[in-house]
Amino acid sequence: MTGLTTQSLRYGISAVLTVLERRHDELTVLDGKLGDGDLGITLLKAFRALEGIKDTLPLDLGAAFMACATRVSEVSSSSFGNLLVMSLTVASKRYKGSQEAHWSDMAGLVQQAMDTMSQRGKANLGDKTVLDALAGIVEVAEGLSDPDAILEQAMQAVSSVLDEFRDRPSRIGRARIFAERSIGLDDPGMVAAQIMLAGLAQV
Amino acid sequence: MKKISNDPFDYAEEALKGLVRAYPQYYQLVEGTTRVISRPGEAKPGKVGIVSGGGSGHLPIFTGYVGPGFLDAVANGDVFASPSVSQISTAIRTASGDAGVLLLYGNYGGDVMNFDMASDMLEDEVQCATVVLADDVASAPLSERHKRRGVAGMVFTFKIAGAAAEAGLNLAEVSRIAQKAADGCRSMGVALSPCMLPQVGKPTFEIADDEMEVGMGIHGEPGVARTKLAPANDIADAMIEPLLKDIDLRRGSRVALLVNSLGATPAEELFILYNRIADRLVDTGIEIAFPLVGRYATSMEMAGVSTTLLALDDELESFLTAPAACAFWKV
Numbered sequence: 001m002t003g004l005t006t007q008s009l010r011y012g013i014s015a016v017l018t019v020l021e022r023r024h025d026e027l028t029v030l031d032g033k034l035g036d037g038d039l040g041i042t043l044l045k046a047f048r049a050l051e052g053i054k055d056t057l058p059l060d061l062g063a064a065f066m067a068c069a070t071r072v073s074e075v076s077s078s079s080f081g082n083l084l085v086m087s088l089t090v091a092s093k094r095y096k097g098s099q100e101a102h103w104s105d106m107a108g109l110v111q112q113a114m115d116t117m118s119q120r121g122k123a124n125l126g127d128k129t130v131l132d133a134l135a136g137i138v139e140v141a142e143g144l145s146d147p148d149a150i151l152e153q154a155m156q157a158v159s160s161v162l163d164e165f166r167d168r169p170s171r172i173g174r175a176r177i178f179a180e181r182s183i184g185l186d187d188p189g190m191v192a193a194q195i196m197l198a199g200l201a202q203v
Numbered sequence: 204m205k206k207i208s209n210d211p212f213d214y215a216e217e218a219l220k221g222l223v224r225a226y227p228q229y230y231q232l233v234e235g236t237t238r239v240i241s242r243p244g245e246a247k248p249g250k251v252g253i254v255s256g257g258g259s260g261h262l263p264i265f266t267g268y269v270g271p272g273f274l275d276a277v278a279n280g281d282v283f284a285s286p287s288v289s290q291i292s293t294a295i296r297t298a299s300g301d302a303g304v305l306l307l308y309g310n311y312g313g314d315v316m317n318f319d320m321a322s323d324m325l326e327d328e329v330q331c332a333t334v335v336l337a338d339d340v341a342s343a344p345l346s347e348r349h350k351r352r353g354v355a356g357m358v359f360t361f362k363i364a365g366a367a368a369e370a371g372l373n374l375a376e377v378s379r380i381a382q383k384a385a386d387g388c389r390s391m392g393v394a395l396s397p398c399m400l401p402q403v404g405k406p407t408f409e410i411a412d413d414e415m416e417v418g419m420g421i422h423g424e425p426g427v428a429r430t431k432l433a434p435a436n437d438i439a440d441a442m443i444e445p446l447l448k449d450i451d452l453r454r455g456s457r458v459a460l461l462v463n464s465l466g467a468t469p470a471e472e473l474f475i476l477y478n479r480i481a482d483r484l485v486d487t488g489i490e491i492a493f494p495l496v497g498r499y500a501t502s503m504e505m506a507g508v509s510t511t512l513l514a515l516d517d518e519l520e521s522f523l524t525a526p527a528a529c530a531f532w533k534v
Contacts, residue, residue, distance in 0.1 A: 070289075073287065077317070082317070085288055085324075089320065089324050122312065
């Protein structure tokens with residue numbers, strides 16, 4: 001079985017774009033209740049831009065991820081856009097000079113992206129952000145090497161994290177100001193992760 | 204409050220466009236952008252590039268200090284908002300003349316994140332070093348200096364780093380000198396009236412006609428005390444005393460002194476304050492080697508003033524007094 005390659009990246013971009021075209025409104029409505037309401041559009045713009053360059057992505061996985069990071073940074077400077085750029089940059093450095101990454105490395109990749117986002121974005125686990133969803137993914141992906149299994153486990157993990165945090169208040173970002181109002185609402189960043197995973201799984 | 208603009212959403216870009224048209228000898232818009240300004244022409248091979256950036260609404264900071272002996276390129280965000288990672292990357296590439304680039308910017312969360320991301324992404328392309336500017340003593344105690352914000356004192360580091368780069372020093376040396384300038388710099392401000400964000404259309408904070416706020420940040424961040432508007436000498440003392448407590452200046456020390464208008468405060472009032480500040484420095488045996496009075500770092504139409512002290516040694520003084528030019532400051 002092959003690992004993560006530029007070809008998988010191309011597939012992933014199209015799959016995520018397909019689901020975003022259909023569901024970006026959901027994110028925008030949710031984000032509008034707590035933040036500035038641009039999350040759906042931010043992601044849609046980012047993935048439309050990636051779709052536009054995916055065929056020119058180089059086979060070197062590090063260079064391909066860097067091209068993606070650069071392109072996203074050109075079309076989005078919102079906070080979630082920045083998190084996406086950070087993750088893509090982390091992947092770029094991690095896979096610099098190789099054409100293929102083992103699926104068993106996904107847990108490590110997500111962990112490293114999480115650490116960078118946490119450090120740069122000054123958020124911690126438990127603040128009710130996308131970081132909590134990613135932590136859930138790392139936990140279940142550890143030790144797995146089959147991409148379908150990783151995806152399935154990751155989707156379940158994000159669902160449980162959403163359930164776990166729904167009735168807690170947000171502790172960072174604009175939603176923190178409306179902490180009371182955030183109780184009972186899903187964190188838009190976690191839902192974004194859920195939707196993107198659904199896209200990859202094509203469900 | 205009143206404000207001059209066409210479309211509030213075009214405020215930042217129209218201002219930059221006019222700046223470049225008025226002074227093409229100092230500024231050009233980098234091709235394909237509306238927010239990145241550089242010196243005209245190509246980056247000079249072998250010279251360390253100096254890049255800054257931050258929100259609009261503070262002219263001459265940041266982009267006004269592009270010029271020979273100052274900065275090479277600046278990424279400009281919306282009013283009081285960080286420039287994007289992409290704009291910062293463009294500024295870095297534009298300023299890069301193969302000797303590396305020094306990033307100099309104020310200590311604000313969004314700017315730190317975006318500059319770090321940009322230099323991270325360009326790691327294989329351009330060697331970057333960073334000196335974060337954090338001169339505002341009101342924003343955190345000395346024990347938490349890393350939390351302090353960057354205000355008017357940033358201009359001294361722009362000048363000194365720019366001169367060191369112009370002199371042909373390498374990236375490590377330019378960074379060391381810039382860091383020394385940043386470390387020796389302290390500022391303290393007093394705000395009398397707010398400014399208005401063009402896209403919001405309301406004052407950034409409320410303050411009564413007979414009040415002032417000591418230590419307020421340049422975006423209206425809360426200060427250390429709100430009091431009745433005091434006589435000029437008391438306002439001067441409210442700025443200079445905390446600075447003298449915060450920085451270790453022995454008798455015989457030489458300093459650069461900036462008495463800066465936040466925008467609306469006139470030169471006359473700056474000079475009235477200058478008298479008292481100069482008296483206080485003379486009393487403590489400190490020599491003003493380099494005075495600067497005027498509008499060097501603003502918050503649009505905010506009324507108020509800030510005072511900056513920079514402790515000088517021979518090295519810093521030689522770079523501070525080296526020739527340099529931009530539309531707002533010539534040495």
